[in-house]
Amino acid sequence: MTSMGTTGFEITVNLIKTVLVFLMMVQAVPILVWLERRGSAFIQNRFGPNRVGPLGLLQLLADAVKFLTKEDFAPEKGNRFMFYAAPVFALIPAAIAYMAIPMSVPLKLETATFLIQGFEINVGIVFVLGISSLAAYTILMAGWGSGSKFSLMGAMRASAQIISYELALGLSIVGVILMYGTFNFNEMILQQQGPLSFNAFGYTVATAALPNWGIFYQPVGMILFFAATFAESNRLPFDLAEGEAELVAGFHTEYGGFKMLMFFIGEYGHMMIASGLMATFFFGGYGIPYVSIQDVQNFGMNLFGSEIAANVFNTVVHFLCYNIKFGLFLWIFIWVRWTLPRFRYDQLMDLGWKTMLPWALVNTMVTAAVMFVTTYFMF
Amino acid sequence: MTADAFLFWFLAALTIISALSVILMTNPIYSALSLAMTMVSVAAIFVTLQAYFLAGVQIIVYAGAVMVLFVMVLMLFDLKHELQAFTRGRFSGAFKIASIGSLAGLLVGAMYSARINSALTESSIAANATSKGAITPLAEELFLRNVFGFEALGVLLLVIAVGTVALSRSKGGTHARH
Numbered sequence: 001m002t003s004m005g006t007t008g009f010e011i012t013v014n015l016i017k018t019v020l021v022f023l024m025m026v027q028a029v030p031i032l033v034w035l036e037r038r039g040s041a042f043i044q045n046r047f048g049p050n051r052v053g054p055l056g057l058l059q060l061l062a063d064a065v066k067f068l069t070k071e072d073f074a075p076e077k078g079n080r081f082m083f084y085a086a087p088v089f090a091l092i093p094a095a096i097a098y099m100a101i102p103m104s105v106p107l108k109l110e111t112a113t114f115l116i117q118g119f120e121i122n123v124g125i126v127f128v129l130g131i132s133s134l135a136a137y138t139i140l141m142a143g144w145g146s147g148s149k150f151s152l153m154g155a156m157r158a159s160a161q162i163i164s165y166e167l168a169l170g171l172s173i174v175g176v177i178l179m180y181g182t183f184n185f186n187e188m189i190l191q192q193q194g195p196l197s198f199n200a201f202g203y204t205v206a207t208a209a210l211p212n213w214g215i216f217y218q219p220v221g222m223i224l225f226f227a228a229t230f231a232e233s234n235r236l237p238f239d240l241a242e243g244e245a246e247l248v249a250g251f252h253t254e255y256g257g258f259k260m261l262m263f264f265i266g267e268y269g270h271m272m273i274a275s276g277l278m279a280t281f282f283f284g285g286y287g288i289p290y291v292s293i294q295d296v297q298n299f300g301m302n303l304f305g306s307e308i309a310a311n312v313f314n315t316v317v318h319f320l321c322y323n324i325k326f327g328l329f330l331w332i333f334i335w336v337r338w339t340l341p342r343f344r345y346d347q348l349m350d351l352g353w354k355t356m357l358p359w360a361l362v363n364t365m366v367t368a369a370v371m372f373v374t375t376y377f378m379f
Numbered sequence: 380m381t382a383d384a385f386l387f388w389f390l391a392a393l394t395i396i397s398a399l400s401v402i403l404m405t406n407p408i409y410s411a412l413s414l415a416m417t418m419v420s421v422a423a424i425f426v427t428l429q430a431y432f433l434a435g436v437q438i439i440v441y442a443g444a445v446m447v448l449f450v451m452v453l454m455l456f457d458l459k460h461e462l463q464a465f466t467r468g469r470f471s472g473a474f475k476i477a478s479i480g481s482l483a484g485l486l487v488g489a490m491y492s493a494r495i496n497s498a499l500t501e502s503s504i505a506a507n508a509t510s511k512g513a514i515t516p517l518a519e520e521l522f523l524r525n526v527f528g529f530e531a532l533g534v535l536l537l538v539i540a541v542g543t544v545a546l547s548r549s550k551g552g553t554h555a556r557h
Contacts, residue, residue: 123514126435130422133443137415137450144408144454152454159451163444170439183432183514 010112014119021118022095029268030060036334043338070257075147078254082145087255087262090138094269097131100124101276102185104286104319105293108311115186116286116315123183129170132232132273135266136162139234139241139251142263146254154250157345158234158241164352165231165238171360172224175367176281179217188214189285193292202378211289214282220363222282224356229274231352233267236337240345275329279322286322293318386427394420402475411450418442432514 034049034057041048049056074083099118107114121127136159143155180188192213197206215222231238242250252263279285288296296317300310343351397416404410418441425434521529 121431123431123435126432126439130435130438130443133439133447134419136443136447137412140447140450140454141412156451156455159447163447166444 007112010114013112013114017114018099018118021099025095025098025269025272026265028272029265030064032268032271032330032334033063033264034060035331036337039331039334040338043335064261067258067261073254073256075254078147079145082141083254084259086138086142086145087259087266089141090135090263090266091269093131093134093138094266094273097128097273098269098276100128100185101273101280102189102285103276103322104315107315109308116319117185120184120186124185125173125177125183128273128277129166132270133162133166135270138263138266142255143251146251148254150248150253151251154241154247154253157247158251161231161234161238161240161348161352164349165228165356168224168352168356168360169228169232171357171364172221172228173281174360174364175218175221176214178364178367178371179214185280185285188280189287192284193287195290200374211284211287213284213289218282218363218367220359221367222278224360224363225281226274226278228356229270229277230333230336231348233270233274233333235267235271235333237340237343238348239342240348271330271333272326275326275333278329279325283325285325286318288318288321383427387424390420390424390427394424402479407453407456408450411446411453415442415446415450418446432517 037059038048038050038056040046049059052058052062074080096118100121101124102115102117102120104116107116139155139158139162143151143153143158146152176188177183180191182188182191192211194212195206195208196210196212196216197204198217199205210216230236234241239250241247242252247253252260255263287293293314297310297314300313300317301307304310304313394417397413397420400413401410401417404413418437422434422437422442425431425437
C-alpha cells in the first residue's frame with residue numbers, strides 16, 4: 001500500500017477518494033436494480049416498471065422511500081444483535097475489496113499523483129479474494145440471527161457453496177498470476193497494453209489484429225473464473241441460498257425494508273467486484289484496445305494544449321473505457337440470471353468439486369508447463 | 380502519538396479484547412465469531428508491519444475458510460444443550476484453567492527463548508518479509524530452501540484428513556445411532 005500522501009492536499013484527496021469509491025458503489029445499485037428489472041422484462045417480453053419518471057427510472061427512488069419508511073421488524077425468537085449487525089457487515093467486505101481495483105490511469109497534477117482506486121496494494125489479488133470471502137459471515141449471521149428454519153437452511157447452503165467455489169475461484173486465476181508474474185493489478189493492466197505479442201521458443205510472435213489481453217492466453221481460466229464468481233455472489237444459476245420454491249427467500253427471509261436493501265447492496269457489490277476483476281485479469285482493465293495510454297495523452301495535448309488538461313482528459317477517457325467493460329460484465333450477470341434455470345443442490349456441488357476444480361488444476365499445470373517449455377527451449 | 384503508534388495500540392487492544400471474548404463468551408457462536416475477529420485484527424497488524432501477503436493469506440485461509448466452517452458447524456448444533464455441557468462442571472473448569480496455564484507457559488517460554496535467540500530477528504526472512512510485501516523471498520524460502528519440510532507438512536495434513544474420515548466412518552459417520 002502506498003502511503004496516504006505527504007502533503008495535506010494529497011492526504012485529504014486520498015481520504016475523500018475512499019469515501020467516493022464507496023458512494024460510487026452504493027449509487028450504482030439503484031441503476032443496476034433498474035437495469036435488472038427492465039432487462040428481465042425485456043427478456044421475458046414484458047414492460048417492467050415504466051410508470052414512475054422517464055423509462056421508469058424514478059421507480060428506484062420511490063422504492064428507496066418505501067424501504068426507509070417500512071416498519072422496523074425483528075423476529076422475537078431471533079438474536080437481535082446478530083439480526084441487526086448482519087446487514088451492516090454485508091456492506092463492508094464488498095466496499096473494501098472494490099477499492100483495491102484500479103479504474104483509470106493515475107492522475108498527475110504538477111507534483112502530486114492520484115491513483116484512481118481506493119488504495120494500491122502490491123498483492124491486490126490476495127487482498128480482494130480474502131476480503132470478499134468474509135461475506136460468508138454476514139450470511140451466516142443473518143441466517144442464525146433470524147431464528148427461523150428457512151433462514152438457517154439458506155445460510156448453510158450459501159456458506160457451503162461459497163467455500164466450495166472459493167477453491168475453484170482461487171485456482172482459476174493461478175494461471176493468470178503465473179503468466180503476468182505479479183499480484184499487482186496495475187502491473188497486470190500495463191502488461192496487457194498494446195497488440196498481442198509473446199515470446200515462444202526464442203521467437204517473438206506478434207499480431208496487430210488483437211489486443212494483448214489475458215483472455216487470449218487464459219480462455220479456460222476466464223470461463224472458470226466467471227462461473228465461480230456467479231457462485232460467489234449467490235446469483236442465478238447458483239442462487240440455491242434463496243431458492244424461493246423451497247426456502248421462501250433463504251437467509252434474508254425475515255428481513256424487510258432497508259435492512260434487506262443492504263443485503264441487496266452487498267450482493268451487487270460482489271457482482272461489481274467480479275466484473276472489475278474480469279476486466280482487469282482478462283480484458284485489459286482500463287486500457288483501450290489498439291490505442292496506448294501515450295496516444296490518448298498526445299491526443300489530449302493536441303486538443304487542449306496544456307499538460308494538466310491532457311492528464312485529466314487521459315484519466316477521464318480511460319475511466320470511461322473501464323466503465324464500458326465493467327458495465328458489459330454487469331449486464332452479462334443480469335442476462336444470465338434471466339436466461340438459465342437454477343441448479344439442483346447435488347448438481348451444484350458436482351459442478352464445483354468434480355468439474356471446475358479439476359479443470360482449474362489442469363489449467364494451472366498446463367500453463368506452468370507451457371511457460372517453462374516456451375521459455376527454456378530454443379529451436 | 381503518531382499514526383503508526385495509534386494504529387498499533389488500537390489493533391492490539393482489538394486483538395486482545397476479541398481473543399479474550401473467545402474464552403469468556405458463554406455462547407459458542409459468539410466465541411467462534413470473536414475468533415474470526417481476532418484473525419482479522421491479526422491480519423490488520425500484519426498490514427501495519429507491511430507484510431501484505433501474510434495478511435492476505437491469513438484472511439483467506441483462517442478467517443475466510445477455516446472459521447466459516449467452524450461457525451457453520453456450530454450453527455448446526457443444538458446450542459441450548461451444548462451450552463450447558465460447555466459451561467458447567469468442575470472438570471471442564473479445571474480443564475480450562477489447565478489449558479490456559481499451559482498456553483501461557485508456552486508463550487512466556489517462547490518470548491524468553493526469542494529474547495536469548497536474538498539472531499532469529501536478524502535472519503533473512505524477517506528482513507525480506509517487510510520489503511514492501513514482496514513475495515519472491517517468501518517463495519524462495521518455502522520452495523527452494525525448505526521445500527522438503529514444506530512438502531512433508533502437506534503430506535502430514537493429508538494424513539490428518541484421511542485419518543479423520545476413516546475414524547468418523549468406523550463409528551458410523553453421520554448415520555450413527557447413539
